[in-house]
Amino acid sequence: MKSFLKSLFGSGNPPSLEVRPxxxxxxxxxxxxxxxxxxxxxxPRAVWKEGEPFSNxxxxxxxxxxxxxxxxxxxxxxISICLKVGQSIQxxxxxxxxxxxxxxxxRRFNVLSQ
Numbered sequence: 001m002k003s004f005l006k007s008l009f010g011s012g013n014p015p016s017l018e019v020r021p022x023x024x025x026x027x028x029x030x031x032x033x034x035x036x037x038x039x040x041x042x043x044p045r046a047v048w049k050e051g052e053p054f055s056n057x058x059x060x061x062x063x064x065x066x067x068x069x070x071x072x073x074x075x076x077x078x079i080s081i082c083l084k085v086g087q088s089i090q091x092x093x094x095x096x097x098x099x100x101x102x103x104x105x106x107r108r109f110n111v112l113s114q
Contacts, residue, residue, distance in 0.1 A: 015111040021101035032090035033109035034061075035083035040100040043079040045069065047095045059090040088112060 017033060019025055027043075048057045058081070060067070066082040080100070081089060090113070091097075099107050 017109045017111055018106045019099045019109070020106050021099045021104060024096045024098050027091050027095050027097045028114070029092055029094045030090065031114055032059075032088060032112040034088035034112055035085055036108045036110060037085055039083050039107050039109075041081045041083065041089070042098050042100050043081070043091075043095055045077045045079055047091075047093055048079060057091065057093055059092070061086075061088040065089070 016036075048054060054067075058067075060081070064084070065087050066080075068080045070078050070080050083089060101107070
């Protein structure tokens, strides 16, 4: 009976995605992720073209999400997005992304939609 109820209503746990820092992963167009802890994401600057609305590429859960352009050499070739717990991001184009962190601990995201 319990398995039948789970099949009707789900387990209650959203699907998740685990990412190791400094490892590029394919972010498929439409993937919508929510942070389970404070997380810094990096995207190549080329995914967004100057002059087009930022929302054509990224949908971000709220205005408190920290967005910037950076690179070690100051050229701004990376889009940096810092999410707090519960904040989410959806990317409307397929792109390689990575988690930026000083440690190697895996970061987990809840998958809101694919």
